[in-house]
Each structure stands twice: as C-alpha cells, then as structure tokens.
Amino acid sequence: MYKPLIDRLERQNILTQDEYLLLIENRETIREYAYERAFAVRRKYYGNKVFIRGLIEFSNYCRNNCYYCGIRAGNNNLERFRLTPDEIIDCAKQGYSLGFRTFVLQGGEDAHYTDDDFCFVIENIKKEFPDCAVTLSLGERSSESYKKLRQAGADRYLLRHETCNPDHYKKLHPPAMSYENRLRCLEDLKRLGYQTGAGFMVGSPYQTNADLAGELVFLKKLNPQMIGIGPFLPHKDTPFKDMAAGSSEMTLFLISLIRLTLPQALIPATTALGTADPLGREKGILAGANVLMPNLSPVKTRKKYMLYDNKICTGDEAAACIECLARRIKKTGCEIVTDRGDYQNGIQC
Numbered sequence: 001m002y003k004p005l006i007d008r009l010e011r012q013n014i015l016t017q018d019e020y021l022l023l024i025e026n027r028e029t030i031r032e033y034a035y036e037r038a039f040a041v042r043r044k045y046y047g048n049k050v051f052i053r054g055l056i057e058f059s060n061y062c063r064n065n066c067y068y069c070g071i072r073a074g075n076n077n078l079e080r081f082r083l084t085p086d087e088i089i090d091c092a093k094q095g096y097s098l099g100f101r102t103f104v105l106q107g108g109e110d111a112h113y114t115d116d117d118f119c120f121v122i123e124n125i126k127k128e129f130p131d132c133a134v135t136l137s138l139g140e141r142s143s144e145s146y147k148k149l150r151q152a153g154a155d156r157y158l159l160r161h162e163t164c165n166p167d168h169y170k171k172l173h174p175p176a177m178s179y180e181n182r183l184r185c186l187e188d189l190k191r192l193g194y195q196t197g198a199g200f201m202v203g204s205p206y207q208t209n210a211d212l213a214g215e216l217v218f219l220k221k222l223n224p225q226m227i228g229i230g231p232f233l234p235h236k237d238t239p240f241k242d243m244a245a246g247s248s249e250m251t252l253f254l255i256s257l258i259r260l261t262l263p264q265a266l267i268p269a270t271t272a273l274g275t276a277d278p279l280g281r282e283k284g285i286l287a288g289a290n291v292l293m294p295n296l297s298p299v300k301t302r303k304k305y306m307l308y309d310n311k312i313c314t315g316d317e318a319a320a321c322i323e324c325l326a327r328r329i330k331k332t333g334c335e336i337v338t339d340r341g342d343y344q345n346g347i348q349c
C-alpha cells in the first residue's frame, strides 16, 4: 500500500507533508523497500563511492548554551581545549597523507579565534593542498564573516538548522538563540556560494512525527547540497540528560527518504548513528548515505569533544579509523574513495 508512495517519491522527488507523515508512521512495513530504492538512487549518481571527510574538532569552547549539547557554555564539568592555527594546519597535513581531500574544521562558537585566524588557516590549507576542499562548521556568524572566510577559500559550510519548527527550536535553545538567525545564516551561506549543509537531530526532545515530516518538506525547499542527520543522544551534563535517545531505526528511514527527495545530496552516516547502533554507519550507507566523517583531531583532545555520551572513536588514531571504516564499508558493496567528493550537479554515473 505504501510502495506506490515510495515509487512516486523516487520518480518525482517530492511528497506532501501528510504523505511523508504517512510513510514515517507506517515505516515498519515499507522501510526495507525504501532503503533498497534509496541505495539504488545513490548509486545512480555516485556509483559505489563513499566519500570521507577528515573532521578536525579544533575547540570545545562555546558561547552558546544549547540544551542538548555537551560542550555548551554552562557545562563546567568539562576540560576546555583549543588548537592553535598551526596545530589545525598540522592536522590537515596528517590527514592529507592518510588520503583525505576534504577537511572539516568544526568547533564550538569560540570568539577566541578572529576571522583573520580562520582565514590564515584556510589560506594555508588551500595553498598547500589545492586539490582539497575546506569545509567549515563554525556555527552562526555575521554575513561579513562568512564572506571573508569564503574569500579566503572555504568551499563548504555545515550548519544544521536543528529543527524547522520555530516553536520546537525554542524548546531546544535558550532565548539568546533564534531560529530566524539560523535561517539567515543558511541563506547567507547559499548566497555566498558555499556548498551548504543543513540537518537536524532525530528524536530530539519534544519532536513529533509531524515535525519530522515537516523536515523533509523544509529540506526540499532549502535544497542544500549536504544533509547531516543523526539520533539525539543525551549528555549527562546537560538539561536534557534524562531525555530519551532518538531512534537509529527512524534515522535510517529518514536517510532513505532524504535520498529519494534530494537524490544528489551528500549525506553522511554520522558518528551519532554509529554510537546509537554499532552497525549504524554501515546501515546508513545501505539506506542511501554516501559520506563518512572520521576524526582527525589529536587523540589527546578527542574525549573533550563530547557532544553526547559514549561517542565512538574517541580513542582511535585516524589511520585506525580509516582501516576500520574501509573494512566495514566494503561489506555494504561500497568503497571509500579519496576524491574531494563534490556535489554531483545533474551528472549521472
């Protein structure tokens, strides 16, 4: 009964919010088919390729106080760290020799670094490795700052919107943060020519299935090149410590619907998904994801970048993670490649 809906989604890449909701609520009967079609659609544009992005978590200082996040400013039970610009560049150098051609600089919203600091890092990485893409994940900034960073050579920017429902947004964030500013940032990034990434947590507190259906409608309209989703996982030192974790199974189903809605999107099988389910990343690939983001940060700071409890891969060297991932991904019939892995605009394999 729901198969025709999946087939129409594959053909037309869009459904109404009510139709998405119907699928979400009845996913038990249709999910295997959705995974299968999403896997096939991913293959049409990207073949068997799974792209890797070297994640450099450079600072866990953050001015924000998101209720879900382990590195929120209000968490005093956390040793803070920040890498120097040279240390960040060193991480990229190590990553390059391991085969990475995309570096993702991710940190809390840490005012210690100026625009010039970031420009210095970006310019140096791009100068030394012109064949690499630099992705930023630095949170909300001014339009001018986004512009400077783009001019310095940044190619992509990840900024999850976290929820497309403004009322829900207020339940996840303190009053100092606003949904409007989040969207302003995403619009700026698109306008400035960044390949832009959005996304949300699955099963975050107070989220409803109707909200999730709304996410698919929202993403279709925003049309970002990258979409990162992962289950919400509680962190012991946050206001949401006693909230239930999001479901990895729901995350997988949504990955498949996102693939069918935005067939060419770059969609990671996230670390949160791998934390919620030991086979989560492999299953994510089988449900239509095509990106993995192993950690390149120095092992000594890894454990301090805990957005949620029990995060995987916090003790492993990047080289070990790549080997591990390569082995895991091979079992899905896909293969990790070292291409920059840009968005495929209309090109089919």
Ligand code: 5AD
Pocket: 068, 069, 070, 159, 160, 162, 200, 201, 230, 231, 232, 233, 234, 235, 272, 307, 308
């Ligand atoms: N559980 C799952 N994901 C989280 N993030 C932050 N805190 C958590 C958590 N407790 C996600 C947010 C953020 C990204 C970097 O990590 O969606 O945008």
Ligand code: FES
Pocket: 294, 312, 313, 316, 320, 321, 322, 324, 325
């Ligand atoms: Fe890090 Fe498996 S991917 S240890």
